[in-house]
Amino acid sequence: MYILGLNAFHGDSSACILKNGKLIAAAEEERFRRIKHWAGFPTESIKWCLTEAGISLNDLDHIAINQDIKVNLGKKLIYLITKHFDLKMIFHRFQHKKKRLSIKNYLLESFPKMDFKGSVQSVEHHISHLSSAFHVSPFERAIVVSVDGFGDFASSAWGIGYGTKIEMKDKVYFPHSLGIFYQALTQFIGFKNYGDEYKVMGLAPYGKPTYLHKIRNIIRLKSNGKFELNLKYFRHHREHIHHEWENGSPYVGTLFSSELENLLGPSRNKDEELCQKYIDIAHSVQLVYEEAFFHLLNYLHKKYKIDSLAIAGGCAMNSVANGKVHLKTPFKKIYVQAAAGDAGGAIGAALITWYRFGNNKEIKKKNFHDHAYWGPSFTDNYINNLLQSNKIRINQENCSVEYFPDISTITKNIAQEITRGKVVGWFQGKMEWGPRALGNRSIICDPRRSDMKDILNLKIKRRESFRPFAPSILRESVSEWFEQNHDVPFMMQVFQINKDKRSKIPAVTHIDGSGRLQTVDKKNNPIYYSLISEYKNLTGVPILLNTSFNENEPVVCKPEEALETFLRTKMDILVMGNWMVKRK
Numbered sequence: 001m002y003i004l005g006l007n008a009f010h011g012d013s014s015a016c017i018l019k020n021g022k023l024i025a026a027a028e029e030e031r032f033r034r035i036k037h038w039a040g041f042p043t044e045s046i047k048w049c050l051t052e053a054g055i056s057l058n059d060l061d062h063i064a065i066n067q068d069i070k071v072n073l074g075k076k077l078i079y080l081i082t083k084h085f086d087l088k089m090i091f092h093r094f095q096h097k098k099k100r101l102s103i104k105n106y107l108l109e110s111f112p113k114m115d116f117k118g119s120v121q122s123v124e125h126h127i128s129h130l131s132s133a134f135h136v137s138p139f140e141r142a143i144v145v146s147v148d149g150f151g152d153f154a155s156s157a158w159g160i161g162y163g164t165k166i167e168m169k170d171k172v173y174f175p176h177s178l179g180i181f182y183q184a185l186t187q188f189i190g191f192k193n194y195g196d197e198y199k200v201m202g203l204a205p206y207g208k209p210t211y212l213h214k215i216r217n218i219i220r221l222k223s224n225g226k227f228e229l230n231l232k233y234f235r236h237h238r239e240h241i242h243h244e245w246e247n248g249s250p251y252v253g254t255l256f257s258s259e260l261e262n263l264l265g266p267s268r269n270k271d272e273e274l275c276q277k278y279i280d281i282a283h284s285v286q287l288v289y290e291e292a293f294f295h296l297l298n299y300l301h302k303k304y305k306i307d308s309l310a311i312a313g314g315c316a317m318n319s320v321a322n323g324k325v326h327l328k329t330p331f332k333k334i335y336v337q338a339a340a341g342d343a344g345g346a347i348g349a350a351l352i353t354w355y356r357f358g359n360n361k362e363i364k365k366k367n368f369h370d371h372a373y374w375g376p377s378f379t380d381n382y383i384n385n386l387l388q389s390n391k392i393r394i395n396q397e398n399c400s401v402e403y404f405p406d407i408s409t410i411t412k413n414i415a416q417e418i419t420r421g422k423v424v425g426w427f428q429g430k431m432e433w434g435p436r437a438l439g440n441r442s443i444i445c446d447p448r449r450s451d452m453k454d455i456l457n458l459k460i461k462r463r464e465s466f467r468p469f470a471p472s473i474l475r476e477s478v479s480e481w482f483e484q485n486h487d488v489p490f491m492m493q494v495f496q497i498n499k500d501k502r503s504k505i506p507a508v509t510h511i512d513g514s515g516r517l518q519t520v521d522k523k524n525n526p527i528y529y530s531l532i533s534e535y536k537n538l539t540g541v542p543i544l545l546n547t548s549f550n551e552n553e554p555v556v557c558k559p560e561e562a563l564e565t566f567l568r569t570k571m572d573i574l575v576m577g578n579w580m581v582k583r584k
Contacts, residue, residue: 001358002055004046005350006065007342008103011037011194011250014343015045016374017053021354022367023136025052026374026433028343031557037195038554039250043110048376057114063103064121064353066128066345072153075173079153121356123349125151126171126313132348133312134161135355136369137335143306147293148313149179151342156226158300161310164355175237176229178292179314181219184234184255185285189278190268194250200282201320202467205512207276207283214263215284219292225299227292233260274464290321294328307332312348316340316492317435319516323494326484336492338372338434371524372438372490375431376557380577383559387579390563394581397567402580407527414575415534418446418544422572423459425549427562428527432555436491437548438518439472439528441555441562443571445507445545447471452507452545459570460551468516469547471497471508474532475521477542481505482517491518507545518546 003018016026025048030036032044050056103120123131129146144166145158155177159168182197191199220228231237235257242253261267268278297309309331311322316336325334337344351367380403387394387401394401404410414424424444432438443460445452457463470491479485483496494516502509509515522529536542548555549562551569556562559576566574566581574581 001061001354002053002059003350003353004049004060004063005346005348005353006042006046006063006103007344007346007349008041008065009039009245010342011039011245012341012343013038013040013042013045014339014346015042015049016346016350017049018350018354019053021351021358023347023369023374025049026339026347027376027431027557028339028433028554030554031375031431034554034561035249036554037250038248039245040247041106041110046110052376057107057111057116060116061118062121062353062357063107063116063118064123064349065103066123066125066342066349067152068122068124069152070122071124072173076153079174121349121353123352125345126154126157127166127168127352128345128348129312130157130159130161130166130168130348131351132344133310133316133335133337133340134166135164135351136337136347136367137161137310138368138370139308139310139333139335141306142308142310142335143300143304143331144310144312145297145300146313147178147296147311147315149177149183150174155179156296156313158296160304160306172226175231175234176227178219178227178289180234180236180255181229181292182285182289182315182318183252184260185215185218185281187254188256188260188264188267189282189285190270190272190274192270194252198317199464199467200285201318202464202510203274203279203282204286204320205283205510205514206466207279207281209284209287210280211264211284212287215281215288217263218260219288221292221295225296225303227295233257233263286320289315289318290324290328293318293321294324297325297329297331301330308335309333310335312337312340312344314341319492320494320514322492323484323514323516326486334486334493336490337369338432338436338438338490338492340492341435343434370487370489372433372436373430373440373525374433377430378559378577380579383576383579386559386563387581393567398584399581400584402582404578404580407578408530410575410578410580411527411531411534413580414444414573415531415538417573418444418535419538421446421449421452421455423456423570425562425566425571425574426528426531427549427556427559427574427576429525431557434490436518437546437555438489438491439520439525439546441549441557443547443549444531445469445547447505447508447543447545448539448541450506456547460565461547462552468510469508469545470516470518471505471543472518472520472528472532472546474529474536474542475519478517478519481543482515488517488519489521489524491516493517504541505543508543
């Protein structure tokens with residue numbers, strides 16, 4: 001049985017394919033379209049997934065999409081009847097939902113020579129999130145939480161996962177949303193692009209809780225673990241907010257009302273200086289988000305008395321809060337999947353469909369995702385042909401090209417280059433699923449150099465100086481370097497670095513002494529593990545600085561994009577498979 005899972009007509013559009021309940025391919029559309037968070041129908045991801053599976057559209061049994069407009073109808077009607085609403089807002093929402101019903105029409109346009117004869121399965125947005133967290137987790141029983149902006153008229157949902165089943169327990173409905181709270185304040189601070197919330201998270205440690213008492217006015221915590229927005233500070237519940245979800249970069253209009261400026265003062269324009277006021281607001285926003293998040297988690301643990309927790313939804317990308325779950329709640333085990341946001345809903349929708357129709361109900365036990373390498377890969381022969389066809393350009397950049405017959409020689413060579421301060425583009429194996437570069441589409445540097453952040457931003461990244469770079473660490477060395485000792489394979493949790501180690505790795509130590517670590521084990525990425533091990537042999541440090549292989553664009557997918565990024569920036573070395581391109 002083949003099932004195609006989709007996140008479509010929304011930011012981070014994506015596709016995946018299950019074969020008999022097991023994931024065999026997954027990718028976000030942005031990697032093929034080269035537009036960050038690309039929204040629309042994920043045609044290119046679908047094409048690649050079908051090719052990877054070796055099948056055509058005709059061979060699919062089901063297509064699952066992570067939305068079902070039929071759910072929560074009662075809540076929608078009550079809201080429309082009892083609240084003042086903008087007819088324009090309702091019309092636009094209806095038109096957008098209507099598009100999502102025409103999957104077969106989109107398939108016909110995109111694949112005119114193929115005939116899809118299977119069924120289209122609509123899966124509730126938050127059920128998709130819960131499945132994407134629990135069904136690929138190592139847990140046989142867990143509390144499962146989805147915290148998001150909105151999907152199918154709800155912003156948050158939680159339940160109990162056991163075996164292959166998820167029992168939904170409760171939800172927070174429109175218009176209340178932790179995701180909207182964080183997104184609106186992100187806009188207020190001057191970060192207007194879709195997906196900019198991570199900038200607030202990176203900025204927060206530089207601030208003080210000066211605005212904490214005011215920010216607390218924006219969201220109220222309830223005795224049942226839930227939360228409510230103070231709606232006078234928002235527009236989304238009463239006005240049409242302009243947004244773009246079709247064939248390009250997603251856009252969401254201003255979510256906050258003028259009352260927020262009455263509370264906090266004028267909002268910041270995106271080109272305005274980032275003064276201490278907005279830094280302090282960022283700090284306070286992160287604290288209030290954490291208060292609401294841990295309020296919910298502590299209530300759920302007290303009620304259900306289960307020590308394992310699986311998290312998904314857009315807010316599950318808040319790695320700072322995730323890293324404090326062990327400290328601020330009684331949960332002993334936490335799992336956050338690699339694509340916790342809406343992209344990951346494609347996997348959840350596909351898995352829910354498998355459990356509806358599949359024969360092997362025990363596949364859950366075999367479907368643990370302890371790695372995120374589900375994307376395209378390329379052979380050394382493919383890379384060689386690319387380098388040959390670009391020989392003139394490579395020579396013009398005064399670069400040499402060398403082939404290494406075995407990977408161990410490469411890792412030893414590159415480890416030495418890293419100790420000399422070289423910036424290395426590292427392109428290996430299958431592309432990562434989710435937003436984080438995890439050692440296959442990464443830029444690698446020496447974490448011991450205090451000037452490495454400036455070097456990276458000067459040579460390649462050209463991003464805000466307050467944003468941290470992440471440490472990739474050998475799994476067995478975590479307890480020696482970090483205050484917590486847990487598996488974090490997807491870079492989804494931030495932990496405090498041990499105080500006696502912070503001065504040894506300044507390039508990956510944030511201002512508050514933390515690091516958003518990625519734990520690396522030999523089983524799931526032997527090549528990257530070997531590189532870090534060789535570096536450790538030279539320096540005694542089992543850590544490399546790891547940042548995404550890109551320059552203000554989506555993470556590179558193909559060797560062509562890796563080479564292009566290398567040639568147009570001041571990167572020192574590019575490694576693709578067994579090939580090395582090096583500036584002389």
